[in-house]
Amino acid sequence: MARDSRYDILFEPVRIGPLTARNRFYQVPHCSGMGYRYPNAEADLRGMKAEGGWAVVSTQEAEIHPTSDLTPANEARLWDDGDIGALALVAERVHAHGSLAAIQLVHNGLHVANRYSRMIPLAPSHAVGDSHDPVQARAMDKSDIADMRRWYRNAAIRAKRAGFDIVYIYSGHDMSVLQHFLSKRHNHRTDEYGGSFENRLRLFREILEDTREAIGDTCALAVRLAVDELLGPAGITSEGEGRDIISALAELPDLWDVNLSDWSNDSQTSRFSEEGFQEPYIRFVKSVTTKPVVGVGRYTSPDSMVRVIRQGIMDFVGAARPSIADPFLPKKIEEGRIDDIRECIGCNICTSGDNLGVPMRCTQNPAIGEEWRKGWHPEKIAAAETADGALVIGGGPAGLEAARALAQRGVDVTLADAGHEWGGRVSRESRLPGLAAWARVRDWRIGQLNTATNAELYLHSRLNADDVLQYGIPHVALATGSHWRCDGVGRTHRTPLEFLGEGPLVSPDALLSLGADAVSTNGPVVIFDDDCYYMGSVLAELLARAGRQVVFVTPQAQVASWSVHTLEQGRIQARLIELDVRIIPSASLAGRTRDTLQIACVYSGRTRSIECATLVPVTARLPDEALWLELKARANECADAGIRSVTRLGDCLAPGLIAAATYSGHDYARGYGAAPATDDVPFLRGDIAALWPSSGSEILSR
Numbered sequence: 001m002a003r004d005s006r007y008d009i010l011f012e013p014v015r016i017g018p019l020t021a022r023n024r025f026y027q028v029p030h031c032s033g034m035g036y037r038y039p040n041a042e043a044d045l046r047g048m049k050a051e052g053g054w055a056v057v058s059t060q061e062a063e064i065h066p067t068s069d070l071t072p073a074n075e076a077r078l079w080d081d082g083d084i085g086a087l088a089l090v091a092e093r094v095h096a097h098g099s100l101a102a103i104q105l106v107h108n109g110l111h112v113a114n115r116y117s118r119m120i121p122l123a124p125s126h127a128v129g130d131s132h133d134p135v136q137a138r139a140m141d142k143s144d145i146a147d148m149r150r151w152y153r154n155a156a157i158r159a160k161r162a163g164f165d166i167v168y169i170y171s172g173h174d175m176s177v178l179q180h181f182l183s184k185r186h187n188h189r190t191d192e193y194g195g196s197f198e199n200r201l202r203l204f205r206e207i208l209e210d211t212r213e214a215i216g217d218t219c220a221l222a223v224r225l226a227v228d229e230l231l232g233p234a235g236i237t238s239e240g241e242g243r244d245i246i247s248a249l250a251e252l253p254d255l256w257d258v259n260l261s262d263w264s265n266d267s268q269t270s271r272f273s274e275e276g277f278q279e280p281y282i283r284f285v286k287s288v289t290t291k292p293v294v295g296v297g298r299y300t301s302p303d304s305m306v307r308v309i310r311q312g313i314m315d316f317v318g319a320a321r322p323s324i325a326d327p328f329l330p331k332k333i334e335e336g337r338i339d340d341i342r343e344c345i346g347c348n349i350c351t352s353g354d355n356l357g358v359p360m361r362c363t364q365n366p367a368i369g370e371e372w373r374k375g376w377h378p379e380k381i382a383a384a385e386t387a388d389g390a391l392v393i394g395g396g397p398a399g400l401e402a403a404r405a406l407a408q409r410g411v412d413v414t415l416a417d418a419g420h421e422w423g424g425r426v427s428r429e430s431r432l433p434g435l436a437a438w439a440r441v442r443d444w445r446i447g448q449l450n451t452a453t454n455a456e457l458y459l460h461s462r463l464n465a466d467d468v469l470q471y472g473i474p475h476v477a478l479a480t481g482s483h484w485r486c487d488g489v490g491r492t493h494r495t496p497l498e499f500l501g502e503g504p505l506v507s508p509d510a511l512l513s514l515g516a517d518a519v520s521t522n523g524p525v526v527i528f529d530d531d532c533y534y535m536g537s538v539l540a541e542l543l544a545r546a547g548r549q550v551v552f553v554t555p556q557a558q559v560a561s562w563s564v565h566t567l568e569q570g571r572i573q574a575r576l577i578e579l580d581v582r583i584i585p586s587a588s589l590a591g592r593t594r595d596t597l598q599i600a601c602v603y604s605g606r607t608r609s610i611e612c613a614t615l616v617p618v619t620a621r622l623p624d625e626a627l628w629l630e631l632k633a634r635a636n637e638c639a640d641a642g643i644r645s646v647t648r649l650g651d652c653l654a655p656g657l658i659a660a661a662t663y664s665g666h667d668y669a670r671g672y673g674a675a676p677a678t679d680d681v682p683f684l685r686g687d688i689a690a691l692w693p694s695s696g697s698e699i700l701s702r
């Protein structure tokens, strides 16, 4: 298909200093959880983006010195020459597909605790770090500043030797020593590096000049700058010093990459912001510099991309998450395949990987992070070796992805769902406050299945074991989902709480189907959230918005504690407070009468009673496995009917994230027709040096 001429502007080449980017698609630096510990995985991840058409592909932040040690996070490193090889691999893979490779150099200042290097963190002034470790950063003196300049310079030279085209100096996310020097909050110095704006800017300016000199005139120099910290007068603002910084250094770099700080402001989820949410803060930038500008804002719509270029807000459409959900987004626009774009849903499961120091995963793109270790390509799957058909039961994220990927492999697929709409939990959850974009998980898969000639889709089709036997389709995948349990069992209570039923009890599933009407208006509704991710808080929001008096009880110290990893925790807690939800942290359940709930402090065991007209326990789910159990019990009949395999997928196997469900469906389709799993580790681990047996004798002789 030909590209729609409306999008031609997105494919114009753009100059960046001495270089030319082939189009306006720019993968900005983003962490992947596959930094220095998994160099092959990182290289293939970035190479895939280049193959997908991004004109510029950046690494994640690269620590320039062991005083900038983010362990256990797994970022890039350029501490010494020994780190060049791993990064050279990244540049090579990016170049192989005709893209420019960018690297973001950073010294993390007071943001690090240096847990591995054990060196003392550095900052403009004495400061407690923001890592929550009992560690303080020390104020840098003049010789430290000279060291810092030299470290940046050395790292820039190494970056060039590794083959990078664009070298970034990073002052963003409150994670860079340069931002710390710029910030009145962090910089209390009285010498020429503190005090006035010009003084606080000094180190940044010097390092930009040093870097320019170090990389020469064949590489481009880029700046990543937080133009607003969303802290009002206490921080950098786009009307104040954010603007002043760019005005003062306007023509010094070859490119400005501008965004919000901290990371939770920059990578806001769809629950809290729309596509393009950064525009009000960054739209001034092009008026104060002639250099190209890149910005982000979860852009997945080509029309929005064209708009931001035409309106002169940016020259490049920057993306981290949209490029994770769909590394081939540019190619698809170029080839006129707009409907094939797998749009990011803005859930931030990807950020949880970095926050937990593990390779990222993505709700929409199961192949992310598996490019090297499993050889998964996000767009291609080899044709299945068998012509046997497949029956997929359940059209939630697991079943939809299994059916879609099987159809892509040329397998004749029958997909049946009991419901009146596709999507399973995704459809139900997308009707909750702020989660509408999650329906994209369903929409993309249904869109793909609707164009497949080898997929038959049936709604209103609850299948039982007799139906399955009657079909006799050789391979059966059960993606029948799960339901919320109502017995209180979860993380905190490991055995059923008999007293829960002493008063009205409403399951999260009832709220998902009926909305707030499932809960009476008489008296307070208590949500007991032992799940600790999003569900408890969105149900609280649903009920509070419907005028219910809501009490939120959790055994954790914070609301939705796991959502720190998706960068949402602060916003979730703020929202519940704004909605007048009463929050009771650190409490478990201890007893119940008709109108009251007894709760116990998780530390002291001390109990107290709170009013409770309705209780909603959000604790854990149970697989909907009745069909599985029946088919297992009738294994002989299955064999006689020609059924050769029955496999559980997604929540039916073990309830989990939507990302786990799409992954499960995808994994099933990839392994379809292959030999059964062995005891071997099902992915490459070559990134870990093989110590055994070559150095075994050495180990034994110690």
Ligand code: ADP
Residues within 6 Å of the ligand: 393, 394, 395, 396, 397, 398, 399, 400, 416, 417, 418, 419, 423, 424, 425, 426, 461, 462, 463, 464, 479, 480, 481, 482, 624, 627, 649, 650, 651, 652, 658, 661
């Ligand atoms: P997952 O997250 O694993 O994909 P979901 O709960 O989202 O699970 O989806 C499960 C889907 O399976 C639901 O849409 C449900 O209607 C469907 N389903 C459950 N049991 C049957 C069955 N026996 N026959 C057909 N569809 C079923």
Ligand code: SF4
Residues within 6 Å of the ligand: 320, 321, 322, 324, 325, 343, 344, 345, 346, 347, 348, 349, 350, 351, 361, 362, 363, 364, 365
């Ligand atoms: Fe987007 Fe969620 Fe994938 Fe991250 S995990 S790229 S937010 S869909």
